[in-house]
Amino acid sequence: MNGEELSLREKILDTSRHFLFTKGYSSLSMRKIAKEIGVSATSIYLYFENKDHLVHTLIEESVEELSRAIEQSAAQKISTIDKFEAIIRAYVEFAMSYSEKYQVIYVMLSSEMSRYPKEKFRKARRGYALLESVIKKGIEEGLMELDEPQIAAYSIWAQLHGVISVVLNQRLDSKIDRNKFIEESIEHIVQGFLVRITTA
Amino acid sequence: MNGEELSLREKILDTSRHFLFTKGYSSLSMRKIAKEIGVSATSIYLYFENKDHLVHTLIEESVEELSRAIEQSAAQKISTIDKFEAIIRAYVEFAMSYSEKYQVIYVMLSSEMSRYPKEKFRKARRGYALLESVIKKGIEEGLMELDEPQIAAYSIWAQLHGVISVVLNQRLDSKIDRNKFIEESIEHIVQGFLVRITTA
DNA sequence: TAAGATTGGTTAACAGTGTTAACTTAACGA
DNA sequence: TCGTTAAGTTAACACTGTTAACCAATCTTA
Numbered sequence: 001m002n003g004e005e006l007s008l009r010e011k012i013l014d015t016s017r018h019f020l021f022t023k024g025y026s027s028l029s030m031r032k033i034a035k036e037i038g039v040s041a042t043s044i045y046l047y048f049e050n051k052d053h054l055v056h057t058l059i060e061e062s063v064e065e066l067s068r069a070i071e072q073s074a075a076q077k078i079s080t081i082d083k084f085e086a087i088i089r090a091y092v093e094f095a096m097s098y099s100e101k102y103q104v105i106y107v108m109l110s111s112e113m114s115r116y117p118k119e120k121f122r123k124a125r126r127g128y129a130l131l132e133s134v135i136k137k138g139i140e141e142g143l144m145e146l147d148e149p150q151i152a153a154y155s156i157w158a159q160l161h162g163v164i165s166v167v168l169n170q171r172l173d174s175k176i177d178r179n180k181f182i183e184e185s186i187e188h189i190v191q192g193f194l195v196r197i198t199t200a
Numbered sequence: 201m202n203g204e205e206l207s208l209r210e211k212i213l214d215t216s217r218h219f220l221f222t223k224g225y226s227s228l229s230m231r232k233i234a235k236e237i238g239v240s241a242t243s244i245y246l247y248f249e250n251k252d253h254l255v256h257t258l259i260e261e262s263v264e265e266l267s268r269a270i271e272q273s274a275a276q277k278i279s280t281i282d283k284f285e286a287i288i289r290a291y292v293e294f295a296m297s298y299s300e301k302y303q304v305i306y307v308m309l310s311s312e313m314s315r316y317p318k319e320k321f322r323k324a325r326r327g328y329a330l331l332e333s334v335i336k337k338g339i340e341e342g343l344m345e346l347d348e349p350q351i352a353a354y355s356i357w358a359q360l361h362g363v364i365s366v367v368l369n370q371r372l373d374s375k376i377d378r379n380k381f382i383e384e385s386i387e388h389i390v391q392g393f394l395v396r397i398t399t400a
Numbered sequence: 401t402a403a404g405a406t407t408g409g410t411t412a413a414c415a416g417t418g419t420t421a422a423c424t425t426a427a428c429g430a
Numbered sequence: 431t432c433g434t435t436a437a438g439t440t441a442a443c444a445c446t447g448t449t450a451a452c453c454a455a456t457c458t459t460a
Contacts, residue, residue: 030417039438041419045419045420107311110311151385151388155363155385162354181351185351185355188347188348230448241448242448
């Protein structure tokens with residue numbers, strides 16, 4: 001049945017993602033994945049062309065979910081400034097709630113970049129494009145004052161990724177409260193891009 | 201002789217780094233490295249405990265060079281603001297001049313994070329610590345206005361890494377001039393952290 | 401100078417890897 | 431009921447990291 005089909009495929013993806021996350025790429029093995037699920041190693045090849053393809057699917061799937069989360073979150077807001085903040089919050093929210101999926105994107109996409117097909121990569125940038133368009137609108141509306149929206153958008157991703165990395169890799173000073181750190185970072189980032197209103 | 205010793209070890213490191221960079225981790229093989237150099241695979245084990253250790257040495261070595269470059273560059277400047285900019289420029293300079301070494305740090309450190317010994321990781325943060333201390337001084341001197349120097353320092357690394365990634369992975373729009381992009385990004389980042397002087 | 405130890409490599413072997421080809425077995429359609 | 435398809439299996443191949451045992455120079459030193 002269709003339910004079963006999907007199930008094994010899904011099991012493979014889940015198990016791979018977990019192994020990738022806990023043991024690192026270098027000890028990700030088709031046989032181990034199969035053994036964990038209780039199936040023969042070659043069964044994986046019924047659903048994925050090869051190991052590369054399996055990992056790429058993992059990335060693609062995560063990117064898709066993240067993009068969707070961002071789009072939905074932005075769609076719920078009306079004003080540009082609310083959209084701007086919503087995108088940022090959706091991104092962080094996703095990273096914290098589905099940390100394994102988030103890590104798959106950044107860990108694997110960087111280490112296996114050269115093997116990842118370029119056309120899939122382009123698709124991966126929906127969320128980025130959305131942020132860029134919101135920033136452009138923000139400039140038009142006089143909310144932001146930036147000469148390069150492209151660079152600004154990239155800079156925001158990078159800042160967010162920095163904050164998230166610190167938290168996910170547990171490199172945060174134990175004295176610092178996690179949620180407070182995240183909240184303050186988001187505010188700092190958002191404020192850093194808005195035109196400062198001088199009450200004079 | 202010592203010259204010879206160093207030579208093979210160095211050859212192994214160079215070849216590994218290059219393979220890592222061009223083919224990705226998943227096709228980095230001890231036998232291939234050895235073959236490229238013209239030596240037996242087991243010879244590598246005379247210089248490195250195992251594959252993990254080899255890769256970790258690669259990371260450590262790159263981190264060390266980057267840290268040194270940053271420290272030297274900062275030491276040449278006197279004022280806090282010059283030190284601040286010097287650190288940023290040294291970082292970007294290193295990434296552009298030794299892109300393979302730079303990529304080793306960020307690519308491998310993220311994908312094999314869980315296997316990388318924590319105490320080596322702490323050492324890796326000299327450059328980061330230096331930037332943080334410069335920022336603190338900048339706040340004291342009234343050059344910057346920030347509530348969280350730790351977060352600010354991290355944010356700067358992240359922004360820089362973002363800019364560098366775009367350039368190194370050749371994902372920059374072909375119409376945009378590379379050097380101009382870098383220069384404008386640096387200025388944008390630096391200015392973003394300084395107190396805005398209002399000529400009133 | 402001869403004997404022993406050290407240095408810097410080698411080859412052979414083992415267990416584990418991705419992947420392919422050929423086989424099985426169950427379910428379904430005619 | 432026969433043939434086909436689906437979903438899996440086992441056996442095999444070439445390659446992987448790694449270890450153990452070996453070899454040939456070179457250095458030390460009595």
